[in-house]
Amino acid sequence: MQWDVVIGLEIHVQLATNSKIFSGSSTAYGAEPNTQANAVDLAMPGTLPVPNEGAFRDAVMFGLAIDAEIGRRSVFERKNYFYPDLPKGYQTTQLEQPIVGPGHVEIDLPDGSSKTIRIHHAHLEEDAGKSLHEDFHGMSGIDLNRAGTPLIEVVTEPDMRSAEEAVAFAKKLHSLVTSLGICDGDMSQGSMRFDVNISLRPKGQEAFGTRTETKNLNSFRFMEQAIAHEVERQMDILEDGGEIIQETRLYNGDRDESRSMRSKEEANDYRYFPCPDLLPVEIDDSFIDDCRSRLPELPDARKARFKEQYGLNDYDAGLLSGDARLAAFFEEVAEHGKDAKLAANWTLGEFSGRLNAEDKAINDAPISGAQLGNLIVRIADDSVSSAGAKKVFEALWSGDGDNVDAIIEAKGLKQVSDTGELEKLVDDVLAGMADQIQQYREADDKKRKKLMGGFMGPLMKASKGQGNPKLFTEILKKKLED
Amino acid sequence: MHNKSVAELSRALASGEVSSVELTQHFLDRIQQQDSQYNSFITVCEENALADARQADELRSQGKATPWTGVPFAHKDIFCTNGVRTTCGSKMLENFVPPYDATVTANFRQAGAVCLGKTNMDEFAMGSSNESSYFGAATNPWGSNRVPGGSSGGSAAAVAARLTPAATATDTGGSIRQPAALCGITGLKPTYGRVSRYGMIAFASSLDQGGTMARTAEDNALMLNVMAGFDAKDSTSIDREVPDYTATLNEPLKGLKIGLPKEYFSDQLSPAMEQTVRNAIAEYEKLGATVKEVSLPNANLAIAAYYVIAPAEASANLSRFDGVRYGYRCDDPKDLMDLYTRTREEGFGDEVKRRIMVGTYALSAGYFDAYYLKAQKVRRLIQQDFVNALKEVDVLMSPTCPSPAFVKGEKTNDPVQMYLEDIFTIAVNLAGLPALSLPAGFVDGLPVGLQVIGDYFAEARLLNAAHQYQQVTDWHQRTPE
Numbered sequence: 023m024q025w026d027v028v029i030g031l032e033i034h035v036q037l038a039t040n041s042k043i044f045s046g047s048s049t050a051y052g053a054e055p056n057t058q059a060n061a062v063d064l065a066m067p068g069t070l071p072v073p074n075e076g077a078f079r080d081a082v083m084f085g086l087a088i089d090a091e092i093g094r095r096s097v098f099e100r101k102n103y104f105y106p107d108l109p110k111g112y113q114t115t116q117l118e119q120p121i122v123g124p125g126h127v128e129i130d131l132p133d134g135s136s137k138t139i140r141i142h143h144a145h146l147e148e149d150a151g152k153s154l155h156e157d158f159h160g161m162s163g164i165d166l167n168r169a170g171t172p173l174i175e176v177v178t179e180p181d182m183r184s185a186e187e188a189v190a191f192a193k194k195l196h197s198l199v200t201s202l203g204i205c206d207g208d209m210s211q212g213s214m215r216f217d218v219n220i221s222l223r224p225k226g227q228e229a230f231g232t233r234t235e236t237k238n239l240n241s242f243r244f245m246e247q248a249i250a251h252e253v254e255r256q257m258d259i260l261e262d263g264g265e266i267i268q269e270t271r272l273y274n275g276d277r278d279e280s281r282s283m284r285s286k287e288e289a290n291d292y293r294y295f296p297c298p299d300l301l302p303v304e305i306d307d308s309f310i311d312d313c314r315s316r317l318p319e320l321p322d323a324r325k326a327r328f329k330e331q332y333g334l335n336d337y338d339a340g341l342l343s344g345d346a347r348l349a350a351f352f353e354e355v356a357e358h359g360k361d362a363k364l365a366a367n368w369t370l371g372e373f374s375g376r377l378n379a380e381d382k383a384i385n386d387a388p389i390s391g392a393q394l395g396n397l398i399v400r401i402a403d404d405s406v407s408s409a410g411a412k413k414v415f416e417a418l419w420s421g422d423g424d425n426v427d428a429i430i431e432a433k434g435l436k437q438v439s440d441t442g443e444l445e446k447l448v449d450d451v452l453a454g455m456a457d458q459i460q461q462y463r464e465a466d467d468k469k470r471k472k473l474m475g476g477f478m479g480p481l482m483k484a485s486k487g488q489g490n491p492k493l494f495t496e497i498l499k500k501k502l503e504d
Numbered sequence: 505m506h507n508k509s510v511a512e513l514s515r516a517l518a519s520g521e522v523s524s525v526e527l528t529q530h531f532l533d534r535i536q537q538q539d540s541q542y543n544s545f546i547t548v549c550e551e552n553a554l555a556d557a558r559q560a561d562e563l564r565s566q567g568k569a570t571p572w573t574g575v576p577f578a579h580k581d582i583f584c585t586n587g588v589r590t591t592c593g594s595k596m597l598e599n600f601v602p603p604y605d606a607t608v609t610a611n612f613r614q615a616g617a618v619c620l621g622k623t624n625m626d627e628f629a630m631g632s633s634n635e636s637s638y639f640g641a642a643t644n645p646w647g648s649n650r651v652p653g654g655s656s657g658g659s660a661a662a663v664a665a666r667l668t669p670a671a672t673a674t675d676t677g678g679s680i681r682q683p684a685a686l687c688g689i690t691g692l693k694p695t696y697g698r699v700s701r702y703g704m705i706a707f708a709s710s711l712d713q714g715g716t717m718a719r720t721a722e723d724n725a726l727m728l729n730v731m732a733g734f735d736a737k738d739s740t741s742i743d744r745e746v747p748d749y750t751a752t753l754n755e756p757l758k759g760l761k762i763g764l765p766k767e768y769f770s771d772q773l774s775p776a777m778e779q780t781v782r783n784a785i786a787e788y789e790k791l792g793a794t795v796k797e798v799s800l801p802n803a804n805l806a807i808a809a810y811y812v813i814a815p816a817e818a819s820a821n822l823s824r825f826d827g828v829r830y831g832y833r834c835d836d837p838k839d840l841m842d843l844y845t846r847t848r849e850e851g852f853g854d855e856v857k858r859r860i861m862v863g864t865y866a867l868s869a870g871y872f873d874a875y876y877l878k879a880q881k882v883r884r885l886i887q888q889d890f891v892n893a894l895k896e897v898d899v900l901m902s903p904t905c906p907s908p909a910f911v912k913g914e915k916t917n918d919p920v921q922m923y924l925e926d927i928f929t930i931a932v933n934l935a936g937l938p939a940l941s942l943p944a945g946f947v948d949g950l951p952v953g954l955q956v957i958g959d960y961f962a963e964a965r966l967l968n969a970a971h972q973y974q975q976v977t978d979w980h981q982r983t984p985e
Binding site: 072164301 | 584603702706708740817820822830840867
């Protein structure tokens, strides 16, 4: 049978506020356990939550960016369950009256088409702490540094039909929240976590099948794998005439397997009710206007501008505009380097490749946009060959110098483009290559191209690698073919 | 010295008639000698109190005294006190020493008052007799077999027994007014949001309100001057100017319009109780007030609504007592579930468990609409009743509770009878209004309280009305033997 895959996502986005959503503790990542948890975060008796206005601003900005209705009256509820890393015994979240109502996000698909994914709503809530199960001799350690970190949970409609679409959406959302500056987007630190709802239905059927939820996927790759895995699992069951059980599943990316966490019957009754410690928050026009005035350029608009302003093709513009920091880096390179096409190539090629290889964030790159821009200038004016430029890049990256021209000078990478000088070298080299010249002259065009290399090698050697290959080729052709 | 009011003690300190150290030692001695009879304190802070008293005397000598500098008082053991154990009357917090002050605590500290200790209370403020305290019931100074009321029974008993001139208290359904009435003192529950709840251990967050207990209305006013005000740490506290509550105590009552809710003068009231209350109201008429009957048509629904909403909130508020971070933890937990269940089974008393169960049930899927949402609708109706009644009159008056102090053990096996103790007080919390109870006479040798309910933020008017009554009566000066 042919099956339709139906996917909906719930995404937890950690907001980049300095302090927690209901306390003044820092939200910085990586501190010693429990050093960023105050009496409120520890749910000490009598302590009370005080909402962080910044979290509301971030959420409203997100709402505006996805063209959503902003909830004018935002109510927090208590979601009750016991867990050691949930200090109050309830999570403060939103249910009936979330801050962001229905909206939509456009995604670009690999085949060049685009699609609208509807957002059901997005709500504000607090994150839990972390339970650490290693190094405690069979007991668990609790780190409450993360407890109370503000999140928005974005809930989509079941509008995605494949893992590719889901990943395209996830990447788009990542691009949106990082462009808005409301999330640092660092997936390895859990800044974005995905829950995937998946169901299958026979092709042509309108009604949805029974769905499962796979929780807590924290990379695009795992998400793609988990969807593929779950689709296959469900298909196997359905093809065998079985039934899907509505349940929550956990996916282990390292082993590409999943297991049931709890079924619908075992699901908690969270006993939601409005939190009496927090009055409903009224969001007025001036607050929304203020948020609107803070909206930066969003990825779609930026992509259009990159095409227009820099003459980039759709693909490069899409890649460069998706990540706000990469986009900013590119623009710095282009500004200093003048040649936008070269700037795009180097930003997407050497620079991004190096970041990936070393698993570095853009902010941690040892090379600045201005430096790369200066290198682009030297490539464009033929001062350095592309092979030489890679050596300069390497020197910049490894800290072996920070001035492009100084590195070119010090490493002897300056390309010779003086035609008189080059011509002299060509004459000298050709003088000892009569046989090859003869061969070349007798060859057809196709063969001549191959034979050209036989001259270039000695020429580059004679010029100590500094001769401009383009000019060499021109001069050679002239001499050989005249 | 112990028969003097806070106002009088403040003047005695100012005139140099007595030092704070002398005064503090005097009250500490009384507690030492007499509190075995009353069990009104859970923790006595002898060393801290004397140190604070010495500092107060020092400040006074430097001319930096406030009206409270060096005046002894006590905190209900629900207010967190930095470095001093705060139990909330529970085994769960038997050894809990908070590393922070409640805002109310900090305010008294700032004013220079000397905290003698932490007073007894029903466990987590759940009770009307003080009998649910893990530290044993407090005793009413007016009768050794009588309850002091609750939950602020320790504060009321300590003030009535002259072990402290004043004490803080909290009121979720009558927990200030009922014990004040039963112990023959004056107690005020302010408007919800008037006093910060930060550091005041939560029972039912939308109903809890910190307040005052002392013998005189004037002393209550002095306390409220310290306690009231907006607190950035409590999102439900209200940013509104705080008047000097002593400034209007002497306003004449001529023209004051008193409403008597007919539902609060029902047949649940014994003739003797009703007569005592009506005599007090007659006294108000002599002071120039006019009296008319009003109606609170939904009054009969208050207890039912309260006993859905309060336990629902409590069931969540008390989830944090899980044995993980602080407080009681069971011995040798086998696993997480064992840790949770035994910690809570062993750490909480029966009444607390009963309310957690009721609240959990009321919030459960399938029952939420029928209980919690319905109760919230009733709450709005009750609130509207008061708003309507207070359009016609300035204050409402009623008995504070249906009968004087009952005998210990009399109602412990019948929770509903115990809940009915709050039949005249509980609606006020649902509406968020301010109300006080003042001594208005005796029945069978036991004090009777008159409840005065005012409009939102009308604390000054309530205190004024109580103070004027206390200028022409001496019920509040009566001393138990």
